[in-house]
Structure formats: C-alpha cells, structure tokens
Amino acid sequence: MTRTPQSLPQGRRLGRIDGDVAGILLLAALLIIVLPLGLDIFRLNMVGKYLTYAFVALGLVLCWGSAGILSLGQGIFFGIGGYCMAMFLKLEASSPEATKIQSTPGIPDFMDWNQLKELPWFWEPFHSLTFATIAVVAVPALLAFIVGLAMFKRRVGGVYFAIITQAFAAILTILIIGQQGYTGGINGITDLRTLKGWDIRTDEAKLVLYFVNAALLIGCILLCLHVRRSKLGRILVALRDKEDRVRFSGYDVANFKIFVFCFAAALSAVGGAMFTLQVGFMSPSFVGIVPSIEMVIYCAVGGRLSLLGAVYGTLLVNWAKTMLSESFPELWLFAMGALFIGVVMVFPNGLAGLYQQFIAPRLGRLLPRPASRASAPIIPPHTAAD
Amino acid sequence: MSSDKINADKTIGGLPSPLRRKLLLGMAALPAVGLLPRGALAQALPTDAVNTTKLAVTDSTVKVGILHSTTGTMAISETGSVQAEKLAIAQINEMGGVLGRKIEVIQEDGASDWPTFAEKARKLLVEDKVAAVFGCWTSASRKAVLPVFEQYNGMLYYPTFYEGLEQSKNVIYTGQEATQQILAGLDWVTKEKGAKSFFLIGSDYIWPRTSNKIARKHIEMHGQKVVGEEYFPLGHTQFNSVINKIKLTKPDVIYASVVGGSNVAFYKQLKAAGIDLNKQTLMTISVTEDEMLGIGGENIAGAYACMKYFQSLKNPNNEKFVAAFKKMWGGESVIGDVTQAGYLGPWLWKLTAEKAKSFDVDKIAAASPGIEFTGAPEGYVRVHENHHLWSKTRVGRARTDGQFDVVFETADLIEPNPFPKGYQ
Numbered sequence: 001m002t003r004t005p006q007s008l009p010q011g012r013r014l015g016r017i018d019g020d021v022a023g024i025l026l027l028a029a030l031l032i033i034v035l036p037l038g039l040d041i042f043r044l045n046m047v048g049k050y051l052t053y054a055f056v057a058l059g060l061v062l063c064w065g066s067a068g069i070l071s072l073g074q075g076i077f078f079g080i081g082g083y084c085m086a087m088f089l090k091l092e093a094s095s096p097e098a099t100k101i102q103s104t105p106g107i108p109d110f111m112d113w114n115q116l117k118e119l120p121w122f123w124e125p126f127h128s129l130t131f132a133t134i135a136v137v138a139v140p141a142l143l144a145f146i147v148g149l150a151m152f153k154r155r156v157g158g159v160y161f162a163i164i165t166q167a168f169a170a171i172l173t174i175l176i177i178g179q180q181g182y183t184g185g186i187n188g189i190t191d192l193r194t195l196k197g198w199d200i201r202t203d204e205a206k207l208v209l210y211f212v213n214a215a216l217l218i219g220c221i222l223l224c225l226h227v228r229r230s231k232l233g234r235i236l237v238a239l240r241d242k243e244d245r246v247r248f249s250g251y252d253v254a255n256f257k258i259f260v261f262c263f264a265a266a267l268s269a270v271g272g273a274m275f276t277l278q279v280g281f282m283s284p285s286f287v288g289i290v291p292s293i294e295m296v297i298y299c300a301v302g303g304r305l306s307l308l309g310a311v312y313g314t315l316l317v318n319w320a321k322t323m324l325s326e327s328f329p330e331l332w333l334f335a336m337g338a339l340f341i342g343v344v345m346v347f348p349n350g351l352a353g354l355y356q357q358f359i360a361p362r363l364g365r366l367l368p369r370p371a372s373r374a375s376a377p378i379i380p381p382h383t384a385a386d
Numbered sequence: 387m388s389s390d391k392i393n394a395d396k397t398i399g400g401l402p403s404p405l406r407r408k409l410l411l412g413m414a415a416l417p418a419v420g421l422l423p424r425g426a427l428a429q430a431l432p433t434d435a436v437n438t439t440k441l442a443v444t445d446s447t448v449k450v451g452i453l454h455s456t457t458g459t460m461a462i463s464e465t466g467s468v469q470a471e472k473l474a475i476a477q478i479n480e481m482g483g484v485l486g487r488k489i490e491v492i493q494e495d496g497a498s499d500w501p502t503f504a505e506k507a508r509k510l511l512v513e514d515k516v517a518a519v520f521g522c523w524t525s526a527s528r529k530a531v532l533p534v535f536e537q538y539n540g541m542l543y544y545p546t547f548y549e550g551l552e553q554s555k556n557v558i559y560t561g562q563e564a565t566q567q568i569l570a571g572l573d574w575v576t577k578e579k580g581a582k583s584f585f586l587i588g589s590d591y592i593w594p595r596t597s598n599k600i601a602r603k604h605i606e607m608h609g610q611k612v613v614g615e616e617y618f619p620l621g622h623t624q625f626n627s628v629i630n631k632i633k634l635t636k637p638d639v640i641y642a643s644v645v646g647g648s649n650v651a652f653y654k655q656l657k658a659a660g661i662d663l664n665k666q667t668l669m670t671i672s673v674t675e676d677e678m679l680g681i682g683g684e685n686i687a688g689a690y691a692c693m694k695y696f697q698s699l700k701n702p703n704n705e706k707f708v709a710a711f712k713k714m715w716g717g718e719s720v721i722g723d724v725t726q727a728g729y730l731g732p733w734l735w736k737l738t739a740e741k742a743k744s745f746d747v748d749k750i751a752a753a754s755p756g757i758e759f760t761g762a763p764e765g766y767v768r769v770h771e772n773h774h775l776w777s778k779t780r781v782g783r784a785r786t787d788g789q790f791d792v793v794f795e796t797a798d799l800i801e802p803n804p805f806p807k808g809y810q
Contacts, residue, residue, distance in 0.1 A: 180592060185592050190529040190533065192533075263524040281529075283500055337810065
C-alpha cells in the first residue's frame with residue numbers, strides 16, 4: 001500500500017496517531033520509571049547525558065528525515081545552547097567572594113588567567129537566568145536563520161549545504177579555541193556549581209535534572225510530532241521528494257527550509273543546555289565536525305524518519321560507545337564508520353525501519369488493531385544517499 | 387620511618403646490577419622481609435586511626451585510582467604515565483606498602499574525553515572511595531576533574547608540565563609549572579647562542595599560549611625581540627606557511643610548543659624546507675622521548691628540549707629506574723619527562739602518608755609541603771607550600787637515536803611559582 005514516501009494515504013492517519021502515542025508512552029515509561037529504578041545515580045546521569053544528544057537527533061529527523069536537508073553542523077547549535085547556559089552558571093560561580101584570590105575578582109577564572117580586567121560586554125546579560133534561558137533557544141535559532149537565509153534563498157542545498165554547515169562547525173570551534181580569554185578556549189567553561197543557589201553537583205540535583213531532561217525530551221517529541229502531522233510537515237516531505245513541484249505550486253520553498261532548520265537548531269540547543277546542567281561544564285569538543293557527524297549517526301542508526309527511532313538510536317550508539325571504547329579502543333572508530341556506511345547502504349531506515357519491517361507485522365498479528373498497519377514510509381536506498 | 391626507606395633505597399642503588407635487579411623485583415627476599423613490619427605497622431596504626439573519613443582502607447590494603455586515557459587520541463601520551471605509576475606502586479608494595487598496607491589499584495579510562503574524565507573521577511571518589519588518584523594529562527582533563535576532587539575532597543597527583551595559574555588543596559602537581567620550564571632555558575639559549583630574536587610557534591590552547599606569554603615577557607624584559615608568534619589548531623599538519631615566515635624573519639631561535647601529532651608534520655616539513663637544526667637553533671618545550679618516537683630522531687636531531695628530566699640522565703636513581711621500567715614494560719619502551727613525573731606521584735603520596743600517619747585527604751594535603759623524595763630519577767625533589775615541586779630545569783639536545791644529550795642543568799632547584807608576578 002505504500003507506493004512512495006510522498007503519498008500519505010488518508011485512511012492511515014487514525015492508525016498513525018495510535019501507534020505514535022503508544023510508542024511515546026512506552027518511551028516515557030522506560031525513561032521515567034524503568035531506568036531510574038534499574039540504574040544507580042551514576043549510570044542514570046550517564047543516560048541523562050546521552051538523552052541530551054537525542055534532542056539533536058530529533059531535530060535531524062525533521063530537518064534531514066522529513067525535509068531532506070542534511071546538516072553536518074548540528075554541534076554548532078548544541079554547543080551554543082550549552083555555552084549560553086554555561087555562561088550563566090559560570091557567572092553565578094564567579095561571585096567576587098568566590099574569586100577573591102584572582103587579580104580581578106568577580107570575573108570567571110579563565111578570563112583572569114588571560115589577563116582580562118573586566119567582563120566583556122556580551123557576557124553582561126548572562127547574569128540573568130531569564131535572558132540566558134531565552135538565549136539558549138534564540139541565539140542558535142537566529143544563527144540558523146541567518147545561515148538558512150543565506151543558503152536556501154540562493155537555492156544552495158544537498159551536499160553543498162552539508163559541506164557548508166561542516167565549515168561553520170569548524171569555524172566556530174576555531175573561534176572558541178582561539179578566543180580563550182572570552183570563551184575558555186579548549187578547556188571550555190568548567191567548574192559550574194549552582195543554579196540560583198541550588199547546587200547542581202549533588203546526587204539529588206542530578207536526579208531532578210534527569211527527570212526534567214526526560215520530560216523536556218518527551219515534550220519535544222510531541223512538538224515534533226505535531227509539526228510532522230501538520231500541513232507544514234506534509235510540505236516538508238513534498239519538498240524533500242520533488243522540490244520543483246512544490247515551488248511551481250506557488251510555495252516559497254526557502255521559507256519552509258529556513259523554518260525547519262531553525263527548529264532543529266533550537267531543539268539541539270535545548271539538548272546542549274541540559275547537557276551543561278547535567279555534566280557541569282561545556283567545551284568546544286562538542287561543537288566541531290566530529291561530534292556533529294556523530295549526532296547524524298545517532299539519527300541514522302535510529303532511523304531518520306522516526307522520532308522515537310532517533311531517541312533509541314542515540315541511546316544505543318552511546319551505550320555501545322561507552323562499552324566498546326573500553327574493550328576495543330582502536331576499533332571503535334572504524335566500527336562507527338562501518339555502522340554509518342552500513343546504515344546508508346543496507347538499512348536506510350535504521351532501527352525504526354527494521355522494527356517496521358520485521359517486528360511490527362508480527363506484533364500486528366498478535367494484537368490486531370489499526371496501529372499495526374501504520375508503517376513509516378520506507379524510502380528506497382537511492383534516496384537515502386542524497 | 388620514611389628516611390629509613392630512602393636509605394634502604396640508596397643501598398640498593400649501590401649494589402652490583404644483577405643483584406640490584408633481583409632485589410628490585412622482589413623475587414625472593416623483599417616480600418618476606420616486608421611481611422614482618424607490615425603486620426607490626428598495621429597493629430601500631432589501626433585502620434580507625436589512619437582513616438577517619440571512610441576511605442577504602444582495610445587492615446591490609448589501601449585502594450588508589452589511576453585515571454588516564456588508555457584509549458583515544460591521548461592514549462599514546464598517557465600510556466607512559468600509567469606504566470610509571472604502576473611501576474612505582476609495584477615497588478612500594480614490594481617494600482611493604484604504605485603504613486603497612488598494600489596498595490590496590492583501580493584503573494579507569496578517561497578515553498581522551500573530558501566529560502568522561504569527570505565521570506570516572508566521580509566514580510573513583512564516590513563509589514570506590516580511593517585514598518588518592520594518580521592521573522590526568524591534558525589541562526582540559528584536569529580542569530574537568532578539579533571540581534569533582536574539590537567537591538568530594540579527593541587527592542589528585544597530576545604529572546604533566548602545565549601552564550600554572552592554578553593551585554588546589556586537592557592536587558599535587560608533580561610536573562613543572564610554566565616558569566620552571568621556560569625561564570632557565572631562555573637564559574641558557576641567550577648566553578650560549580647569543581640569541582637576540584625569537585619566533586614563537588605553538589598549538590592553539592591554553593598551555594602553549596600561556597607559556598609563550600611568559601616567554602615573550604621574559605624575552606622582551608631582556609631587550610630581545612619576538613619576531614613572530616603563531617598558533618595552529620591541535621592536529622594541524624600544514625606548516626609550510628609558517629616555515630616560510632621563519633625563513634623570511636630569520637630568527638635566532640625557533641621556540642616551539644607544538645603538541646601531539648602536529649609535531650611529526652612540523653619537524654618533517656622543517657627538514658624538507660631545508661632548515662637544518664644543527665645550524666638553526668630550535669628550542670622546544672613539548673618534545674620528550676615519547677614524541678621523538680613519532681617524529682623520528684633523524685628529523686629533529688640537533689633541536690634543544692627544555693625539560694626537567696631526560697631518560698639519559700646520569701645518576702644512580704635514574705639508572706635503577708630506567709632498568710626497572712624496561713624490565714617491567716619492555717626494552718623498547720622510552721621514558722619521557724611526564725612519565726618520570728608520573729613515577730613521583732605514588733612515592734610522594736607514600737612518603738606523605740607516612741609523615742601524616744594517616745590516609746585522610748585533609749592530613750595528606752596539610753603534610754605535603756616539605757616532603758622530600760631523594761629517590762627521584764630526576765634527582766632530589768621537594769614539595770612546595772603551593773603543592774608544586776621544587777625541581778631543576780635541564781636542556782637536552784636531540785640525537786638521531788631518539789634520546790637527548792643533557793647539555794645544561796640549573797645548579798639549584800627552581801622554586802615553583804604558578805602565579806608569576808610580572809609575567810601576566
């Protein structure tokens with residue numbers, strides 16, 4: 001019944017909703033009940049860290065999976081989100097009393113090491129939590145808007161766009177490392193202590209942050225689902241598959257692309273901010289090309305068309321990374337590369353595709369209901385390569 | 387107590403070498419000898435008395451952590467430190483352990499990833515309750531774990547030469563801070579080579595930048611000139627443009643703090659560009675015997691390195707250390723500056739615990755200043771009030787076989803000064 005991805009039969013819609021909602025409930029139960037009961041706080045904090053990457057993967061599902069825009073620079077937005085939060089926390093940790101041994105008390109320690117005598121102007125507003133929270137989403141979205149405007153209005157797309165995002169990731173890394181007086185350089189912004197007086201380093205705080213993170217993630221999944229279900233979501237799919245046809249139908253294709261790119265950027269940034277809160281620091285090693293590509297891999301492994309698949313993909317890849325990197329240090333990177341090639345060539349729909357192909361039909365036989373027939377559109381391998 | 391051990395050390399150092407090795411390895415005699423005092427000590431120092439903060443200490447054992455990258459890009463550098471720390475711990479155990487307790491090691495892998503370092507540090511302190519941790523290599527990893535050590539009141543022995551600007555109750559810095567590594571070397575090259583102009587080149591992160599800042603101040607203070615200062619991202623491999631600038635500006639000295647894999651490209655390209663290091667003076671603060679393995683002796687022979695330790699140092703402590711290291715880790719292994727500093731960590735901790743008669747971190751931190759280790763391969767070292775080591779600065783000249791000829795050492799120990807006035 002599924003001919004090509006762009007056809008979305010009307011009759012399937014009801015079944016889709018049930019299936020998606022059931023999946024989200026299952027994920028919520030896993031994240032909020034099963035994992036906290038099954039893991040100690042140390043491991044749970046690690047899962048919390050992995051889940052922050054899932055925000056990026058969600059954004060990529062919309063941006064890459066739905067709209068066909070492959071960005072190899074999502075680390076930029078993850079990083080900026082994380083840095084905005086880190087700047088607030090660092091200022092709170094750098095009160096004049098806490099930093100009185102410095103030659104200039106009251107500024108972050110790394111500025112003092114770099115002979116800065118006063119706080120740079122762009123740090124000033126980050127004394128406010130409200131401003132920082134808004135900046136977490138707004139700054140990356142604005143940057144994405146500018147990049148999107150410059151690229152999509154000129155009809156730059158496909159591989160060229162991917163390369164340009166990669167270049168931006170490299171530029172931002174070099175900028176952060178080079179301007180160490182203002183950014184903390186390669187060490188990043190470290191030694192973050194409290195959020196409005198609440199010590200984020202304690203076990204209780206980590207537990208609370210884990211739940212906040214999980215709840216935010218579920219919220220973001222619902223939001224993404226809403227976008228995908230709307231007319232906007234359909235247009236995104238349409239412009240992925242036949243951009244010219246959408247353009248000739250009178251839509252301004254660039255605007256839709258800019259929107260989805262900004263949306264993905266904002267999601268990544270939320271993940272970045274949660275990362276900073278849970279891990280306690282931010283460094284340029286999350287901004288550059290390598291982490292950005294890793295984030296695409298999470299999404300690809302999970303299935304770039306499936307929101308839930310992206311979350312499971314992220315968890316799986318990170319868990320495997322932790323385990324494998326301890327046992328097979330030299331082989332891990334090769335394994336990751338092989339995984340990416342394998343995903344693109346052999347199962348372009350990732351975990352979600354495997355689920356739809358092999359598990360869902362059997363489940364359907366066990367529990368006959370409309371949801372079982374709802375399969376995500378399977379895309380043929382050749383579209384996956386572009 | 388501690389001085390007895392050191393004297394015993396010296397005696398071993400003076401024995402003919404086959405017997406010395408035997409004793410060192412503790413093949414027969416030492417464990418048996420060690421048993422007696424250990425039992426006696428454990429009785430004299432009950433666990434409740436030496437451990438009031440619930441560390442992992444029993445009547446016969448004490449747990450410590452080793453936290454380095456054994457995987458990822460930093461593994462190649464950090465492996466030497468792991469080996470040196472394990473060697474020191476094995477030797478201490480052969481001598482009866484610390485306060486009559488055998489050291490048990492829990493090793494964790496930081497995987498060259500700073501959040502992983504923070505996570506593993508947390509695990510070592512919270513779950514394993516180790517009495518001390520020997521670890522970290524890059525500044526970024528140290529900065530990532532420092533809040534963890536301060537929060538859970540752990541003790542870290544950090545082996546790498548670093549940029550300074552830091553001092554913590556919870557860290558003993560067994561490497562040199564920047565001024566200890568830089569100033570004496572610059573003075574030497576000025577006197578010896580009549581250097582007037584310098585070209586500073588480094589990798590782009592805090593250590594080279596801070597080091598070059600200190601170097602620049604020192605150079606300009608003495609009326610000399612810096613004719614160029616360039617930084618390259620970590621892992622950068624294209625140095626042709628800067629080599630052209632070097633050819634144009636003709637500095638008396640190239641002052642290099644390029645790290646990691648970039649080193650290989652830098653020295654190969656220098657050679658390919660026809661710059662002969664026997665004629666053009668080059669001083670580096672980032673190349674040890676470990677880096678030489680990758681660069682290849684023929685590409686860097688003639689360059690000067692400014693360190694506190696070289697494998698070729700001639701003294702009884704070092705000969706003993708090099709022999710024991712090769713015995714344990716293979717004849718092919720080389721020992722660089724940081725590896726030696728890693729070796730100091732467990733010894734300093736042992737001596738401090740014996741002075742404090744306790745494993746409590748607060749007491750170790752308080753007892754650390756003034757601790758002397760006469761068995762150090764680099765020679766005598768002493769812990770300063772600021773938790774850094776007094777140590778000598780040495781200049782070595784690279785040979786084609788991957789070793790250095792030591793051409794200069796300071797007469798006295800240099801005082802560590804992590805917050806140098808006038809250099810900031």
